[in-house]
Amino acid sequence: MVIVASPVIAKSISVTASTLDEAEAKVASIANEQNATYKITEANTNKRVHMTAELIE
Numbered sequence: 001m002v003i004v005a006s007p008v009i010a011k012s013i014s015v016t017a018s019t020l021d022e023a024e025a026k027v028a029s030i031a032n033e034q035n036a037t038y039k040i041t042e043a044n045t046n047k048r049v050h051m052t053a054e055l056i057e
Contacts (some may be wrong), residue, residue: 010057012041016050023051031055 017023020043020054031038036055043051 010054011036011057012052012054014050014052016048018046018048020049020051023049027051027053 001048011034013027015026015030017026023043024040027040028040031053034055034057036057038053038055040051040053043049
């Protein structure tokens with residue numbers, strides 16, 4: 001038996017929002033539109049929230 005792993009395709013996205021919850025909701029919405037899961041890789045708060053995530057298809 002040969003097991004072949006399918007390649008994981010990841011796409012990096014960035015969003016901005018007023019709160020962490022709003023930023024994550026934006027990431028989740030984008031992931032949902034693209035039928036992907038996501039992993040938050042960075043979040044920074046400095047008056048506004050900047051969040052980076054990887055979408056995994």
